[in-house]
């Protein structure tokens with residue numbers, strides 16, 4: 537089946553009917569039916585003939601085919617075993633495609649990348665099932681195997697992930713993602729490009745992991761400060777820190793620490809950039825160490 541036909545609504549219906557396949561809402565199955573979209577995603581992913589691509593949720597292969605046309609190898613993780621015989625048919629022309637059956641949240645992605653791609657640079661690319669947006673992105677970032685992560689998610693989720701300090705959409709996950717990677721929205725995709733059509737629009741995110749940036753700061757410490765800020769969003773950050781760290785730091789000491797970093801003592805956590813969260817976490821660790829308290833262990 538040609539890659540154009542994989543996005544043709546009538547061809548998709550015929551293919552699925554032939555295999556007796558019905559969409560599963562629980563598995564977030566909304567397949568692309570506008571052929572310009574997988575082309576644009578693949579074009580913007582920075583894939584060369586030297587790259588390996590790890591895809592999540594190939595569905596019937598609309599995006600997979602475009603990835604196979606550009607990459608050295610594509611390994612795709614699909615949870616729904618009913619799609620295996622369909623993919624065997626639709627991807628028959630691509631000998632650089634390998635299907636892995638499994639749940640992306642339960643597999644060892646680093647091990648898969650090693651086995652599938654060896655020394656190739658690897659890009660993660662997916663039209664993600666929306667019900668696993670946050671844990672799937674976390675798993676891809678934590679795996680630390682990818683030169684880029686290009687994923688389609690619900691538009692509002694993309695806006696939250698890319699939001700900056702002070703914006704309404706800025707949340708703990710915006711900072712956590714920014715701790716790992718540079719974030720940008722590269723494409724907006726209307727709901728009409730999917731079958732069945734979801735009741736939300738989508739956007740494609742590109743996450744480019746930082747090279748060495750995060751090594752300087754303990755993830756555990758930074759994530760704890762993020763928690764202090766966003767679990768107590770209505771309170772000042774000094775207050776939030778004294779709640780999160782209970783009797784290890786008073787509100788007064790927290791306010792002093794913020795002043796020493798050039799921040800107003802009544803600032804709210806949602807105003808801090810990821811850099812400022814990192815600096816604050818480092819200062820807190822130093823403060824605990826010098827006061828004889830147990831320091832936050834680094835990861």
Ligand code: SAM
Pocket residue numbers: 563564565566567568592593594595596597598599600613614615616619638639640641662663664665666668
């Ligand atoms: N890539 C196809 C496309 O763009 O047309 C399909 C994308 S569809 C939004 C999401 C795909 O992810 C479905 O094929 C679904 O079966 C699969 N999926 C759902 N949960 C999964 C999981 N936990 N691990 C791996 N694949 C999953």
